Amino acid sequence: MAIFxxxxxxxxRAVFFIAQCSSNGTRVGIKEISAGIGSxxxxxxxxxxxxxxxxxxxxxxxxxxGFYLSELDARRPLSEIVEAVDGEGLFKGxxxxxxxxxxxxxxxxxxxxxxxxxxxxxxxxxTTINNFNEELLRGMLSLKR
Amino acid sequence: MAIFxxxxxxxxRAVFFIAQCSSNGTRVGIKEISAGIGSxxxxxxxxxxxxxxxxxxxxxxxxxxGFYLSELDARRPLSEIVEAVDGEGLFKGxxxxxxxxxxxxxxxxxxxxxxxxxxxxxxxxxTTINNFNEELLRGMLSLKR
DNA sequence: ATAATAAAAGACAAAATTATCTTTTATTAT
DNA sequence: ATAATAAAAGATAATTTTGTCTTTTATTAT
Numbered sequence: 001m002a003i004f005x006x007x008x009x010x011x012x013r014a015v016f017f018i019a020q021c022s023s024n025g026t027r028v029g030i031k032e033i034s035a036g037i038g039s040x041x042x043x044x045x046x047x048x049x050x051x052x053x054x055x056x057x058x059x060x061x062x063x064x065x066g067f068y069l070s071e072l073d074a075r076r077p078l079s080e081i082v083e084a085v086d087g088e089g090l091f092k093g094x095x096x097x098x099x100x101x102x103x104x105x106x107x108x109x110x111x112x113x114x115x116x117x118x119x120x121x122x123x124x125x126x127t128t129i130n131n132f133n134e135e136l137l138r139g140m141l142s143l144k145r
Numbered sequence: 146m147a148i149f150x151x152x153x154x155x156x157x158r159a160v161f162f163i164a165q166c167s168s169n170g171t172r173v174g175i176k177e178i179s180a181g182i183g184s185x186x187x188x189x190x191x192x193x194x195x196x197x198x199x200x201x202x203x204x205x206x207x208x209x210x211g212f213y214l215s216e217l218d219a220r221r222p223l224s225e226i227v228e229a230v231d232g233e234g235l236f237k238g239x240x241x242x243x244x245x246x247x248x249x250x251x252x253x254x255x256x257x258x259x260x261x262x263x264x265x266x267x268x269x270x271x272t273t274i275n276n277f278n279e280e281l282l283r284g285m286l287s288l289k290r
Numbered sequence: 291a292t293a294a295t296a297a298a299a300g301a302c303a304a305a306a307t308t309a310t311c312t313t314t315t316a317t318t319a320t
Numbered sequence: 321a322t323a324a325t326a327a328a329a330g331a332t333a334a335t336t337t338t339g340t341c342t343t344t345t346a347t348t349a350t
Contacts, residue, residue: 001150001231002242003258006338008146009242016253029296043339049298062347063295086146097147097154100290108161108277108286112268113148119264123257132253141253145245151308174326188309194328207317208325 008085011047013037013143015081018057018067019074019130020137027059027066038144047085054084069129078131079124091121153230156192158182158288160226163202163212164219164275165282172204172211183289192230199229214274223276224269236266 004012017036021028030048034041048067051057056076059067082090094101095113103110135141149157162181166173175193179186193212196202201221204212227235239246240258248255280286 001153002234002238003148003240004242005146006242009240012254013241013252031296040339042341045297046299046339052297059297060347061295061297061345063349065296065347067297089147093147095148095154096158096288097149097151098287098290101287105287107158107288108281109157109272112272116261116265116268120261123261127254127257136253142243142246142250143241143252145243176326185309187311190327191309191329197327204327205317206315206325206327208319210317210326212327 003090004082005086007047008082010037010039010044011051011081011085012078013039014044014048015051015057015069015078015129016132016136017143019069020133022069022074023130023133023137025068027064027068029066033067036143051081051084056080056084074130075128077125078127078129079121081129082124091117148235149227150231152192153227155182155184155189156196156226156230157223158184159189159193160196160202160214160223160274161277161281162288164214165278167214167219168275168278168282170213172209172213174211178212181288196226196229201225201229219275220273222270223272223274224266226274227269236262 002009014033014037017033018028021032030041030045033039033048034044037044048057048059052059052067057067057073058070059065079091094107095109096107098107101107101110132141136143147154159178159182162178163173166177175186175190178184178193179189182189193202193204197204197212202212202218203215204210224236239252240254241252243252246252246255277286281288
């Protein structure tokens with residue numbers, strides 16, 4: 001199994017792509033985004049609609065419309081995207097799926113995963129959506145295939 | 146999303162449970178295992194059949210039969226169970242699902258996930274199936290609910 | 291006002307995961 | 321040998337995830 005759901009993979013790649021386009025104030029359409037990250041167009045549309053409804057990205061309908069990120073949106077930590085799409089299961093909860101797992105009633109892997117989870121969470125909290133803009137624009141990083 | 150698939154969660158909890166029972170040479174039936182870890186009986190049966198076919202756990206049919214772990218089985222690292230069930234996606238591959246992601250063609254999160262992945266892998270490689278037997282038998286760790 | 295554009299929303303479908311039940315096969319005890 | 325036991329295997333179904341297509345709504349340019 002992968003770390004993120006397919007939905008979340010597309011979401012992250014898409015917000016990186018939109019951030020890139022937004023850095024010069026341009027809006028970008030769903031066709032260009034899905035082509036740019038190599039995702040199914042209509043599926044990604046659903047995902048972005050959801051992120052838009054949740055206020056994590058912005059969009060405008062009609063000619064010259066499209067998706068974009070406000071200054072604030074672009075500076076949000078990636079963890080908010082992940083949490084909005086995949087929930088907090090990666091950061092919290094029990095690795096073995098036990099609802100009652102806790103400090104006082106731990107599963108065998110409770111201690112060992114505590115560190116790992118917090119590392120993942122911290123990393124995603126410290127990474128903003130616009131973090132890679134320059135490198136993406138320079139073509140040093142890939143979002144496709 | 147959770148770290149492991151439901152299938153893998155059940156698999157891990159089950160092998161811990163079997164290890165416990167096997168520590169005194171006893172075999173244990175699917176009914177007792179599924180009751181012991183709180184999993185759907187027939188679904189777990191499928192999972193254990195698969196692990197058995199792959200040679201990771203042992204079983205004997207008929208009266209007094211059941212599942213058990215050989216000395217060798219019990220000392221295997223948890224990573225082998227995880228890999229057998231969920232594949233190596235948690236340890237290798239691209240976090241953003243890019244097939245072409247690599248050192249020379251990295252996705253934005255390539256560097257940041259390298260460390261995390263290896264940490265997860267290392268932890269699961271250093272944790273053996275019988276690692277928690279004593280604590281489980283003493284009731285200090287939970288596998289249920 | 292009207293036509294064109296692009297996201298939003300709705301409906302539907304394929305595929306994968308999770309779950310359940312039945313039949314078969316191997317083993318043991320009698 | 322026979323009956324009882326328990327895993328293996330097979331078949332089917334529910335649910336979730338992933339993916340596709342169509343219709344509606346909002347916005348812009350003419």
